[in-house]
Amino acid sequence: MSDPLAAPRAIQGRAPxxxxxxxxxxxxxxSESEAVDFVVIGTGAGGGPLITRLAxxxxxxxxxxxxxxxxxxxxxxxxETAQNQLYWLDERIVDGENPIRMGGNNSGxxxxxxxxxFAMVSLRFRPEWFKSRSLLGYGADWPLDWREMWDxxxxxxxxxxISGPVTYPWGPKRPRYPYRAHEMNGAAEVLARGAEAxxxxxxxxxxxxxxxxxxxxxxxxxxxxxxxxxxxxAKQSQLVAFIPRALAAGAEIRDLAMVGRIExxxxxxxxxxxxxxxxxxxxxxARNVVVAGYAIETPRLLLNSANDRYPDxxxxxxxxxxxxxxxxxxxxxxxxxxxxxxxxxGPPSLSITEHWNYDDRKDFFGGYCWMAQGPLPIEWVTxxxxxxxxxxxxxxxxxxxxxxxxxxxxxxEMLPNENNRVTxxxxxxxxxxxxxxxxxxxxxxxxxxVAHALDKMQTSMELAGVRDTFQQVDDTNxxxxxxxxxxxxxxxVVNADCRSWDIPNLWVCDGSIFPTTGGVNPSLTISAIALxxxxxxxxxxxxxxx
Amino acid sequence: MTDQYPGYDVLAKRRTPSWNEQTRQAIxxxxxxxxxxRFLSPDLFAVLxxxxxxxxxxxxxxxxxxxxxxxxxxxFNKQSDGYxxxxxxxxxxxxxxxxxxxxxxxxxxxxxxxxxxxxxxxxEVLRQAHAGKLTGGAWQGMPSKTFFEHRLLNxxxxxxxxxxxxxxxxxxxxxxxxxGYVRMALNRRDPWEAAEAKPGEEARARRxxxxx
Numbered sequence: 001m002s003d004p005l006a007a008p009r010a011i012q013g014r015a016p017x018x019x020x021x022x023x024x025x026x027x028x029x030x031s032e033s034e035a036v037d038f039v040v041i042g043t044g045a046g047g048g049p050l051i052t053r054l055a056x057x058x059x060x061x062x063x064x065x066x067x068x069x070x071x072x073x074x075x076x077x078x079x080e081t082a083q084n085q086l087y088w089l090d091e092r093i094v095d096g097e098n099p100i101r102m103g104g105n106n107s108g109x110x111x112x113x114x115x116x117x118f119a120m121v122s123l124r125f126r127p128e129w130f131k132s133r134s135l136l137g138y139g140a141d142w143p144l145d146w147r148e149m150w151d152x153x154x155x156x157x158x159x160x161x162i163s164g165p166v167t168y169p170w171g172p173k174r175p176r177y178p179y180r181a182h183e184m185n186g187a188a189e190v191l192a193r194g195a196e197a198x199x200x201x202x203x204x205x206x207x208x209x210x211x212x213x214x215x216x217x218x219x220x221x222x223x224x225x226x227x228x229x230x231x232x233x234a235k236q237s238q239l240v241a242f243i244p245r246a247l248a249a250g251a252e253i254r255d256l257a258m259v260g261r262i263e264x265x266x267x268x269x270x271x272x273x274x275x276x277x278x279x280x281x282x283x284x285x286a287r288n289v290v291v292a293g294y295a296i297e298t299p300r301l302l303l304n305s306a307n308d309r310y311p312d313x314x315x316x317x318x319x320x321x322x323x324x325x326x327x328x329x330x331x332x333x334x335x336x337x338x339x340x341x342x343x344x345x346g347p348p349s350l351s352i353t354e355h356w357n358y359d360d361r362k363d364f365f366g367g368y369c370w371m372a373q374g375p376l377p378i379e380w381v382t383x384x385x386x387x388x389x390x391x392x393x394x395x396x397x398x399x400x401x402x403x404x405x406x407x408x409x410x411x412x413e414m415l416p417n418e419n420n421r422v423t424x425x426x427x428x429x430x431x432x433x434x435x436x437x438x439x440x441x442x443x444x445x446x447x448x449x450v451a452h453a454l455d456k457m458q459t460s461m462e463l464a465g466v467r468d469t470f471q472q473v474d475d476t477n478x479x480x481x482x483x484x485x486x487x488x489x490x491x492x493v494v495n496a497d498c499r500s501w502d503i504p505n506l507w508v509c510d511g512s513i514f515p516t517t518g519g520v521n522p523s524l525t526i527s528a529i530a531l532x533x534x535x536x537x538x539x540x541x542x543x544x545x546x
Numbered sequence: 547m548t549d550q551y552p553g554y555d556v557l558a559k560r561r562t563p564s565w566n567e568q569t570r571q572a573i574x575x576x577x578x579x580x581x582x583x584r585f586l587s588p589d590l591f592a593v594l595x596x597x598x599x600x601x602x603x604x605x606x607x608x609x610x611x612x613x614x615x616x617x618x619x620x621x622f623n624k625q626s627d628g629y630x631x632x633x634x635x636x637x638x639x640x641x642x643x644x645x646x647x648x649x650x651x652x653x654x655x656x657x658x659x660x661x662x663x664x665x666x667x668x669x670e671v672l673r674q675a676h677a678g679k680l681t682g683g684a685w686q687g688m689p690s691k692t693f694f695e696h697r698l699l700n701x702x703x704x705x706x707x708x709x710x711x712x713x714x715x716x717x718x719x720x721x722x723x724x725x726g727y728v729r730m731a732l733n734r735r736d737p738w739e740a741a742e743a744k745p746g747e748e749a750r751a752r753r754x755x756x757x758x
Contacts, residue, residue, distance in 0.1 A: 075568065078721035081708040082572035087628055095632035103628030186732035221726025231566060231723040340735065340742065344719060345727040377707040377718050385699050389676070391601045392669065399707070400550050402716040403742065437632070 004068035004075055005085065008256045008277060010111075015247055018240055019216035019233060021074040028250045035285040036060040039273050041259045041301065042292035044113020045526040046510035048238030048246070049159070050290060053534030055249035059541075062252045062284060063243075064275060066297075067109035069255035070116070070239065076231035080378045083228035086110055086117045090435070092296065093425050097441035098476075100327050104227070105477045107296070111255050112239030114294070115523060117227050120208040120235055121349050121371065121411075122162045123520035124153045126171060126357050132516050138365035138445075139416055139516035143487045143496035144529075150174065152528040157206075160236040160527070161214045164206030170354045179211045182220065187343040187372040188351035190406045194460030200355035205371060207347055208236040208523075222346040224374055260433050262289055262305040262314055262506070270314075270506045276431050288546065290498075290507040292530075295325060295479035298512040299422045300436045302483070315483070315500035315508070320493050322423055324416040324481040325440065326517040329450050332373060333457040334383065334407035335469035341406045348374040349409075356456065357519045364448035366413035367519035370457055373407045380405065387472045406466055410453045411478070413519040414446045422482055478522050480514035497536040498529065505546070509533050549607065552748050553755040554740040556713045556720035563725040564738055573710060573721070581612050585621040585638065590645045594618070596661045597648060600668050601702045608711045616705035617641075634692060644693035646684035648675060717742060 002009070009016050010027060017023030030036050037059040040051045051063040067088075070076065077083060088107035094100055108114030127146035132139040154175055164177030181204035184192070188204070195202035209220045209230065220234040233240050243253060257277040265271040272285040291298045299322035303313040313321050349371035357367035375383065377399070384390050384398055420441065424434040454471050461469050486492025489501035494513055500506045511526050518525070540546050560570055583591035591614060598613035621638050634640055651671045652660040660668060674680050678691030706712050713720045717740035719727070729736050741754035
């Protein structure tokens with residue numbers, strides 16, 4: 001077997017066939033000296049659908065990813081430790097009152113980005129969140145209309161064959177999910193009991209792993225290693241769902257290709273990207289550059305691309321590149337049951353309640369959902385050490401109760417704050433590029449939301465018959481912000497089409513553009529916006545406005 | 547403490563459809579880890595080894611897990627967690643300072659190095675580090691609480707619960723590709739999962755665990 005981390009695989013006119021061990025598919029290749037229509041930096045939840053739809057609409061596209069090009073069937077072990085290979089583990093400095101732990105929770109480094117290891121939870125925003133400033137009184141309004149987004153959510157759900165219920169209990173009417181909901185495991189059943197005892201609705205979670213065959217993807221076999229890469233290809237990651245479509249439509253993917261700087265020309269427009277691949281720096285010319293590296297690498301690249309004309313970094317006349325970084329609160333309540341729960345079986349979050357995303361009888365802004373949990377042993381032991389401070393014989397004894405543990409974990413909305421931000425540190429990385437410094441502190445509203453959620457989750461677990469409950473109070477996950485979209489160049493970095501205000505052929509298409517982050521996992525919204533952006537680019541091109 | 551999953555050995559499944567080839571390779575590599583230090587000095591490695599034995603007391607009935615060797619390998623291979631707290635030096639220096647700091651604390655309190663003091667005294671030094679009470683000397687301003695929580699404790703338990711010995715001990719199914727699981731509901735066990743010994747039924751659990 002070849003080592004996907006040792007040398008690029010997508011070269012010489014072919015790319016890995018992700019559905020066959022040792023297999024290849026044809027790949028078109030573009031010359032570095034001739035400008036392609038689009039360079040897209042990043043192949044995750046934003047880059048994947050955008051590369052695909054641009055190529056399918058006839059544009060010449062090269063997608064860059066700093067990570068390797070895996071074939072899950074031959075490269076993925078069924079193991080928490082070995083699968084660290086999926087994460088972005090380059091050095092990043094974290095500080096602030098509540099430093100964000102980077103790594104597997106929030107960063108991927110692979111073709112497909114973090115969707116290769118995401119938990120597949122695929123939720124729509126509550127419609128009001130697109131106008132949270134005017135309708136709910138906090139954060140900032142998005143320049144997007146929820147009804148248009150509803151349509152693009154549907155497109156994203158169909159493209160990813162989301163498995164979910166016939167009727168989803170919250171929000172406006174939506175079509176039934178394309179694939180049937182997955183069977184619930186014991187942990188999901190306990191969430192349902194707890195929700196019902198509280199008088200809340202609950203639902204099987206809409207998930208991006210198929211419940212019936214789809215093309216070369218077999219139905220999910222409930223291994224439970226979803227967050228460490230799906231070794232069977234049931235998961236509809238970008239690596240499996242969109243990137244093969246992109247190649248078939250004539251896009252090129254360059255793996256193990258780290259983009260370090262975007263070049264601009266005498267007219268101030270972007271002219272291409274400097275990237276490191278196969279041991280040397282190269283340059284790809286492009287008519288348009290799209291940054292889709294997520295909320296840390298996107299601002300880092302824009303800031304690292306500063307030049308004489310743009311001394312504060314590209315697209316940064318507002319001074320907002322890197323600012324308004326948001327993570328999501330990810331606290332949990334855990335406990336024990338007499339029953340054998342064996343929570344490691346199946347996808348980790350098979351049931352959900354979004355009750356507190358839709359009930360506004362709260363004395364703080366924002367919402368949250370909570371989901372069933374199934375941490376594998378390493379994650380579980382770090383919960384016990386981090387939350388209970390256990391070590392020694394006490395810890396070993398507590399770990400022996402693994403098969404009787406159960407719990408629920410929130411995804412909560414944190415508010416944007418300009419002081420939570422990504423800047424450049426003086427240290428450099430293996431490419432000679434300045435590394436990011438990530439500064440984060442929770443605000444009073446964030447703390448009030450967490451306190452509310454912990455109280456409700458704990459009550460629901462106790463009502464469901466869970467004993468010895470305890471709270472995990474310090475976890476976060478998912479990222480957003482740092483290049484927000486808006487209607488005014490003074491208070492945003494990109495417009496509704498993800499196009500930068502300052503440089504008309506420079507675009508940002510990932511979670512960075514979120515003005516607010518909502519109380520649900522962000523990936524489906526990122527992908528829906530990417531699908532919309534591709535349509536908008538086509539419409540602009542047809543009108544000669546690119 | 548009696549064995550909760552008598553006779554269960556997750557390694558017995560390595561030739562079954564629960565383990566694919568890349569998993570076998572990954573676990574073989576883990577079991578074959580070099581036991582000699584490649585990054586830390588022999589003296590600091592001995593301190594690390596002693597600390598790991600207190601953080602995770604090793605089972606007597608199963609092969610011990612070489613925890614210090616895993617941490618040394620992590621340092622040797624420069625395996626990062628993906629972030630560094632701003633107040634901490636790089637991973638290697640963090641360990642050099644922290645382990646020397648534990649040793650200094652043992653010497654100042656007991657007149658002997660960390661490896662030479664009684665296990666209960668070692669626990670007390672570790673508790674002092676956990677509480678952030680160790681300062682000065684080798685610590686060079688590095689907070690002992692952060693060293694203990696973020697590095698020493700975290701890396702030790704991560705190594706132990708990533709090892710088949712621990713999986714067998716806690717009844718974790720372990721690798722599951724491609725077979726996965728079928729029986730999802732509460733109190734349902736697939737025949738290739740560990741059987742838990744209920745009071746009075748240890749023999750039955752042991753028989754079932756012979757056939758996972």
